[in-house]
Amino acid sequence: MIEFYFATGNEHKVAEANAVLSPHKIKVKKLEGIEKLEIQHTNLEEIAKTALTLIVPNTDKLVLVEDSGLFVHELNGFPGPYSSYVFETLGVDGILKLLNDSKSRKAEFRSSVSFGTKGKIFATFSSVSEGTLTTQAKGDNGFGFDPIFVPMWASKTFGQMDLNEKIVYSHRSKALKKLALWYLNAAKTNTLEENAIVVSQAPQNK
Ligand code: IMP
Numbered sequence: 001m002i003e004f005y006f007a008t009g010n011e012h013k014v015a016e017a018n019a020v021l022s023p024h025k026i027k028v029k030k031l032e033g034i035e036k037l038e039i040q041h042t043n044l045e046e047i048a049k050t051a052l053t054l055i056v057p058n059t060d061k062l063v064l065v066e067d068s069g070l071f072v073h074e075l076n077g078f079p080g081p082y083s084s085y086v087f088e089t090l091g092v093d094g095i096l097k098l099l100n101d102s103k104s105r106k107a108e109f110r111s112s113v114s115f116g117t118k119g120k121i122f123a124t125f126s127s128v129s130e131g132t133l134t135t136q137a138k139g140d141n142g143f144g145f146d147p148i149f150v151p152m153w154a155s156k157t158f159g160q161m162d163l164n165e166k167i168v169y170s171h172r173s174k175a176l177k178k179l180a181l182w183y184l185n186a187a188k189t190n191t192l193e194e195n196a197i198v199v200s201q202a203p204q205n206k
Contacts, residue, residue: 002187004115005031005061007051012143013066013172019163020173024180031055031063042081044069045124048114049197056116057200064179068111068172070095070145072133074102080110087144092137096148105133107149111171113179119200122192123182127174142166 004021006014006028017028039050048067055063069083075098079086086094099105108131114124130152137147139159147159151169158166167173186192 001025001027002183003062004028005059005063007031007034007036007055007063007065009036010143015163016167016170016172017064017066017176019167020176021180024184026180026183028064031059031061034058036065038067040081044081044110044112045114045126047081048112049121049124052114052116052121053199056121057119060118062115062117064113064115066111066113066172066175068109070149071108071110072099073106073108074099074104083144092145092148095133095145096135096137099133105135107131107133109145109149109171111175113172113175115179115183116196120193120196120198122186122196123179125175125178125182127171127178129169129171129174131169 002025004026006017008014008030014028014030021028034055036051037054039047041047044067048065052063052065055065069080071077071080072095109129110126112124112126114121116122131150134148134150134157137159138157139147141161142158147157149158150156154169
């Protein structure tokens with residue numbers, strides 16, 4: 001079993017990564033003892049990459065960082081990269097209120113996953129899950145905006161799905177699958193470092 005270390009405080013994200021990656025014989029553990037720093041930027045890839053840049057100089061573990069957000073079409077993409085702050089301040093009800101009079105309830109979740117080790121960023125992958133927002137919260141599963149988001153081709157919210165259903169549709173799962181397929185091929189063909197961005201020298205004896 002290969003081990004990836006996920007720099008996140010969110011256990012739901014770790015569980016989702018394990019559900020997606022375990023069929024590929026990759027086990028995901030939470031990276032302990034390192035704080036993930038999140039810069040302000042409109043681009044999730046840049047946020048994920050920058051967070052990883054601050055972690056990889058100090059580890060020889062295979063680390064992944066993920067940044068995600070809910071982009072509501074009628075609100076010109078808000079809350080987007082500010083989703084966790086908006087979730088903490090306005091919450092699910094706040095977003096529903098903002099959409100009270102709007103015609104469109106279209107929204108999408110986006111996810112960017114950045115991956116590397118030993119002072120290098122190997123690759124970054126992004127994915128989207130399109131869907132619609134409900135008029136009221138439904139379901140207790142998951143986290144964040146799960147109870148108000150119905151992905152395209154589904155008839156219930158992420159909050160009403162168990163993890164194995166959510167990973168069929170989720171933005172994060174799609175990005176993680178891209179990572180797994182790339183990693184397994186790159187490891188086999190010895191091309192992991194082919195497009196690596198060097199952010200620092202590899203740590204000595206760590
Ligand atoms: P971050 O990726 O840790 O910055 O968090 C992004 C925020 O977007 C979370 O706090 C949630 O509010 C929201 N979010 C991202 N992905 C999901 C998801 O899969 N379900 C529900 N909410 C999500």
